[in-house]
Amino acid sequence: MSTLAPLLRQRWRRDAAQLAVWIAGVAALAAAGYPGVRGSYGDEQERIALLATVMANPVVLLFRGLPSGAGEAQLVAFLLLPWLLLLVALMCSFLAVRHSRGDEEDGRLELMAATPAGRTMPLVATVIHGTGAALTAGIVVALVFVASGAPVTGSALIGAACALVGAVFLGVALVAAELMPTSRAANSLAVWTLLATFILAGIGNALGTPNAELTRMTSAPLAWVSPFGWTENIRPFDADDAAPLVASGIVAAALLILAALLHSRRDLGASFVPQRRGRARARAALRSHLALIARQSRPAVIGWMVAGALVGVLSTALATVAGRLGDGNPAVTALLEALGGADDLARGLIVAFFVMLGIFAACAATQTVIRARQDETRGTAELVLATTLDRQRWLADHLIAALGAATLTILAGVAGAACGSLGQDDGGALMRDAAIAGAGQLLPAWLFGGLAAVLVVALPRLTAPVAWALIAASAAIALFGPLVGLDAAIADLSPFAAAPIPSSDAVDLRGIVPLALVTAIAIAGALTGMRRRELAA
């Protein structure tokens, strides 16, 4: 056991900063709940109206919790609980793979297994470390709720729910790490399981039976298949039922035991799903650097396109709900107008959703450009630059792929909006607004690709953190600026907020000129700078 302490210290040291960010994010989300509800749905009539509208639209229930009453605390739990659970689950899932298959793939586990720690102790340390992180997150969430003025029992239940769902997905990811040969494959198996069960819980809730007042929903049995579904049935601040948490505890324990059993039955470095063999020969299409980048970015871009399409569907599918919400709730109307900057509620909703789409597209572009830097640090850039490829072309190819990735994400969003507008009364008008809003978000997305390229040239070591921070700051200003009453002149500093939007009979071009100018300067600057940039050794 003497080897456990150093292993735990090593995990703590490696993760401290990262876990602090995760837990701070979860705490910030929990803290945002009460002020948000008090601001938008201050009196009970508004909350009852909101729940009634939501019950009528299953799409909303996919992304929210289980309606359990129209009180302030119940509404906060309804809006936030699934997302708190999701964040803690993701944190634990990545943590598990990082310290199991990740270490194993890079050969670090072999180093540790050759010490007296052996093959088993690192897994024990990961389980302790992961449950510790989940528990900490749960305690922090509970404290934040109590500090916001929520009843103690319900807050404690929410905290326990977060910790236990974290433990369940720690187990899911550790089992995935035993099964899959690479950390990438283990992460995607775990995250897909997580997302699938999250959506399953949403479908289960949406198919449930509402009560007569339309303030409370009884989940369909399907929700009980998913850890998210049964956990939401604790109904904090309403029934305050701890029984579903027992299920989480049992499933978490079963998964951890399964992971330990699998671990004890395989060789170090082996996996139950074998490493797939590659092709002996490259496909004919893989004959240029651009083709290489396209191939490397394909899975990520498909992910961003799926996310974009989802946002697109919601943007138009919810248009009717928005109209109904606005009729009964002036606060919601004001909010949507502030967010969307449009005079029409349905149009405002589309614009607000397409800000989100623009953020996704910017993420797709940035991720593709950052690949250039990863290529450089890994050493594969040296291989291709020793061929007939020149440095500027090397960066230009990454930029072309990035602009393409952003454009595809937006196109997927517009296609999603087209699906969402099918069968709606004013589908044509919605489609027109979506197309304009989508085209408007192209420039901000390209701009972030260009900025990332400037970073690759000028500040290579800081490329990834600075590029993501830029997007995060701009996204926060565009999404939350209007909610907190930020001055329009400052909000327009965010490229997403300054993008062209549709108006009733024309297009409001807004900041198109500065956006286009900065994008062009960034791209030209990056390519010119690359002429003098050495490859990092």
Next chain:
Amino acid sequence: MATVIRTDALTKHYGTVHALDGLNLTVDEGQVHGFLGPNGAGKSTTIRILLGLARPSTGTASVFGSDPWREAPSLHRRLASVPGDVSLWPNLSGGEAIDLLSRLRGGGSGAGFEAARTRLCDDFQLDPRTKGRAYSKGNRQKVALIAAFAVPADLYVFDEPTSGLDPLMEVVFRQEVARVRDAGATVLLSSHILSEVELLCDRVSIVRAGRIVDEGSLAEMRHLTRTEVSFVASDRATLAAAATVPGAEDLGQSEGRITLTVASDAVAEALPRLAQLGVEGLRVSPPSLEELFLRHYSSEPASAARR
């Protein structure tokens, strides 16, 4: 004979560290040129400059008469290189990486390429279907070597190419170098393995702390050095008698043997006197590259230059 690589007073500074400190390297056409030095002497930095991946701080470098920093893409049509530490794309198989790199160099198709690729994969015993992330260091090296040898080039640049290869694969590598040399190509081979350079290279440049400290053919270099002669001590062949050998220096006696050194180009003049003394167990050892190398590296304390 045309000069393929020429560097003139090349320096490269990384902050206060002087990786190269006035390096003059010349490689002529058709040579297999050994570029010898320990880790951190500046070999890889020089190669990065020759490939146009890094820019000299001062001084000039030219490859086939052009500036590698400005003309990298056109130069690289004539050039194949293998870096010291090969990284591959984790999700591409070795076979895909070979095809991709060959295509990016402008080859990668035609009957000649197919034949060369098949032969090289067999000779190097590479499984081309393994993914990049699953290869060992030696196998990654093989992938890069096969990609380099599969498309003909005028200049091959290898940075410690055999560092991960087993002895059998080193033999295959030497055969391939001999093949491209016979085809008229020029080879720059950086290494710290002296036996490898001795077996392969026509000429050698020894680099130390960012400068070339010795350059020449192995034969020329040996001229400047002394050959060690030793024999069994006997009544006639005594230490005193050994001092009468023409040109003898560094006399000594240990474990029943007398040792002395003579200039490497004066060994023949020493032989008649050795015959008169009736020496037994005569051993004449020409200087190995290792001794040449150690001579340059033991005289002064190594400077702080690091890459």
